[in-house]
Amino acid sequence: xxxxxxxxxxxxxxxxxxxxxxxxxxxxxxxxxxxxxxxxxxxxxxxxxxxxxxxxxxxxxxxxxxxxxxxxxxxxxxxxxxxxxxxxxxxxxxxxxxxxxxxxxxxxxxxxxxxxxxxxxxxxxxxxxxxxxxxxxxxxxxxxxxxxxxxxxxxxxxxxxxxxxxxxxxxxxxxxxxxxxxxxxxxxxxxxxxxxxxxxxxxxxxxxxxxxxxxxxxxxxxxxxxxxxxxxxxxxxxxxxxxxxxxxxxxxxxxxxxxxxxxxxxxxxxxxxxxxxxxxxxxxxxxxxxxxxxxxxxxxxxxxxxxxxxxxxxxxxxxxxxxxxxxxxxxxxxxxxxxxxxxxxxxxxxxxxxxxxxxxxxxxxxxxxxxxxxxxxxxxxxxxxxxxxxxxxxxxxxxxxxxxxxxxxxxxxxxxxxxxxxxxxxxxxxxxxxxxxxxxxxxxxxxxxxxxxxxxxxxxxxxxxxxxxxxxxxxxxxxxxxxxxxxxxxxxxxxxxxxxxxxxxxxxxxxxxxxxxxxxxxxxxxxxxxxxxxxxxxxxxxx
Numbered sequence: 001x002x003x004x005x006x007x008x009x010x011x012x013x014x015x016x017x018x019x020x021x022x023x024x025x026x027x028x029x030x031x032x033x034x035x036x037x038x039x040x041x042x043x044x045x046x047x048x049x050x051x052x053x054x055x056x057x058x059x060x061x062x063x064x065x066x067x068x069x070x071x072x073x074x075x076x077x078x079x080x081x082x083x084x085x086x087x088x089x090x091x092x093x094x095x096x097x098x099x100x101x102x103x104x105x106x107x108x109x110x111x112x113x114x115x116x117x118x119x120x121x122x123x124x125x126x127x128x129x130x131x132x133x134x135x136x137x138x139x140x141x142x143x144x145x146x147x148x149x150x151x152x153x154x155x156x157x158x159x160x161x162x163x164x165x166x167x168x169x170x171x172x173x174x175x176x177x178x179x180x181x182x183x184x185x186x187x188x189x190x191x192x193x194x195x196x197x198x199x200x201x202x203x204x205x206x207x208x209x210x211x212x213x214x215x216x217x218x219x220x221x222x223x224x225x226x227x228x229x230x231x232x233x234x235x236x237x238x239x240x241x242x243x244x245x246x247x248x249x250x251x252x253x254x255x256x257x258x259x260x261x262x263x264x265x266x267x268x269x270x271x272x273x274x275x276x277x278x279x280x281x282x283x284x285x286x287x288x289x290x291x292x293x294x295x296x297x298x299x300x301x302x303x304x305x306x307x308x309x310x311x312x313x314x315x316x317x318x319x320x321x322x323x324x325x326x327x328x329x330x331x332x333x334x335x336x337x338x339x340x341x342x343x344x345x346x347x348x349x350x351x352x353x354x355x356x357x358x359x360x361x362x363x364x365x366x367x368x369x370x371x372x373x374x375x376x377x378x379x380x381x382x383x384x385x386x387x388x389x390x391x392x393x394x395x396x397x398x399x400x401x402x403x404x405x406x407x408x409x410x411x412x413x414x415x416x417x418x419x420x421x422x423x424x425x426x427x428x429x430x431x432x433x434x435x436x437x438x439x440x441x442x443x444x445x446x447x448x449x450x451x452x453x454x455x456x457x458x459x460x461x462x463x464x465x466x467x468x469x470x471x472x473x474x475x476x477x478x479x480x481x482x483x484x485x486x487x488x489x490x491x492x493x494x495x496x497x498x499x500x501x502x503x504x505x506x507x508x509x510x511x512x513x514x515x516x517x518x519x520x521x522x523x524x525x526x527x528x529x530x531x532x533x534x535x536x537x538x539x540x541x542x543x
Contacts, residue, residue: 011068011159014076014121018164022049022125023114030107048131048169049114050124054104055417062415063088063102063113064127068159069137069152069179070098070368070375072122074355077366079120081351087113092351093411093424094344096462097176098136098368099127103415125164132168132243135159137179138186139369143377145330147181149198149206154232155179161236168243172250173258175243176215179208188370190214190223190498191465193260194242196235207231212242212272213264214498216459221261222498224269226276230288238287241279249275314385317399321388324442325401329377336367336377337387338401343409343427343453344372353394361387370462371450372408373401398435404449404520405434405441408462412455412472419455421472421483426512427453427461433513440520449533451516453485465493467533468516469501472509483509489519490537499534502541 189195214223409427434441491501
């Protein structure tokens, strides 16, 4: 059974001996590379250990830490903050896959970061490279008033099963898995290689509706229905079979055609199910029934906001913050606080403040959301004014974490070798503009509008599933490259009817904020009663 009270068990032991051993192996491999060893061997080694190169720097690296289903203890969070201060550039970047990234880590300090992480029960293993990446999950698991079941026990079991698994070490490309606790699908099942959405069958058994072969990038592909119901205890078997099928049938000669979505395109949904069933036979494990599912579209419900009764001694701006940055938990009297660092960037000192708040006002744990937010659950409603004041003192008390002002942005050209534009800077500028114009950034009629920015077509910023998505590029003007953004509209990956955003125009980077405000104005002037932004876009495009 999926039990809410066992969702807090650690994924790894602390200290994690395997991660500590990884640190020693990395030091040896780095020394061999510096002594003239094979650069391809070193690159492959560091990628499987979650370590990327930095744009324009051969002596500095990016380190990605996996936080399975986004949950981390206060002690682990503080350990990551200390790593940022001692070994990196004093800050971290929160990703759209519930990881944290250190940038500009000098090569000699990489083993020290791995050792510190291992001591805290954290790992970077398979955070990059051709492997099963971080398993993501709903950031409100266990406290969401809408959840069908707490996904954490099953997600944790799958993480333990696949981490360092021989079948998951050398895939054609990356493989991504998510878990959502209700039809709202906060973990975006439809854009993952495997997406699990919690449900209960007619007999009251907990399990999951399963989607497969979704993905973004330059060829976005919504997932196809894989199974109408998979019992919770059968999830690891199904996931391993899917990983093995991908390893066997994925395209190993063309990296641009190497994701599971291309296998599904070739086989069709029925053929993919047949391959999975055959793989189960080879594994000696009968898979749960795999069949298409159909029925009325699931309309994701809306999360309730926190209570809005006036609070004594609250600082100015508190009510706007509470309305737009907190969610009432299913447990009466408690709220989950969403903190939105600008474009996912957090300084070490800010991280320590969040750790303090989690210990003093919460349950000693923090969560990460796919929207680059930090979530502090289990805050008593009566303590919200004090929490807000503490956040404000360190620059994290702005409202709008659950509104349009919370703009997602990938790291962009500042560090990424693939990025074409400074997408992170644009995301921060858009956030500033929207917060200065609360009739846009905090408005209730735009509650479901999300704005996301990526520096290239790969969609690390999830622009393809944004209401307003911005994809970086460049156009030659007067003999020089001018940064441009392609504007895509109408994306949404929640519920059963996923929609990929549609390109509509391209504008210079400097004109993007004005273009975004103009698009919102057009929506408000031309929408039908109760028409969401996404439905308005699709109606206009179909006209």
